Amino acid sequence: MLESKRIYLRRFEEKDAPLLLKWGQNTRYHDMAGFEQIQNMDQAVKSVHQYMARPESYVICLRDGDKAIGLIELYERGMDEQSGLLKTKEIGFLLDQACEGHGYMTEAVRLILTYAFKKKRQTEVWAGTFADNKKSQKLLQRLGFHYVYTVDYSQVSALFSFKEKYYLLKKEEWLKIDANTKS
Incomplete structure (x- = not known):
């Protein structure tokens, strides 16, 4: 189980x-x-x-009262060893709107990043947000992610009508950030 002072992550x-x-x-x-x-x-x-069934999908829970307040996932970006994608993951997350503005998602993302980089030995973690999801973008940037590109999925398929911004955090950057937040 991954845990911090106020929250913990558990399996579904x-x-x-x-x-x-x-x-x-x-x-x-x-x-x-x-x-x-x-x-x-x-x-x-x-x-x-x-x-x-997903190996790295977690419910975000408050330690006080054991209330489930969100979800966070760490998932594969690809399974091809030669491409190097086995050493990279992507995160996805959602927080109950009643719990926004209290820093819970920041704690949850910190937990999953530490787990990804230190325990899973990943070299980079990606995150995608809808282009107009400014809160998630600010959270990612505060935690050291850098904007890389945008995909307009309406150009990929008529089934989609959204744009997604992709952000990247490399292990070396996270280890520096993580060390600075503990000192």
Whole structure:
């Protein structure tokens, strides 16, 4: 389990289905973070099983009261050894809007970055945000991520109508930032 003073990250469990239903019925999470739309409990249970099957998907919980307040994931960018992508990951995250503005997501991202770079021995971590998701972009920049490029997915497929900005954090940069926050 990954933990800090105020939060901890735990694996998904079936009991998290109602939370996924709550987020899946709120268009804000779909519009801001691309969270899937979930209409009923059957879909929520199916969704929670998908999260449970992913090796690095976590529920963000408050230590005080054990309340689930968000999710964070560390996932593969590719499986080709020769491309070097096995040493890179991408993060995704979502925080319940009732918990915004308290620094919980900053703590969660710090936990997952430390885990990725120190335990998983990753060389870089990427993050993508919808182009108009300024809060997530500011969070990433505060934690040392640098903007690299934007993809206009409407140019890729008529099924998509959004742009996504991609940010990168390299291990060397994170280790310097992490060392400076502890001193």
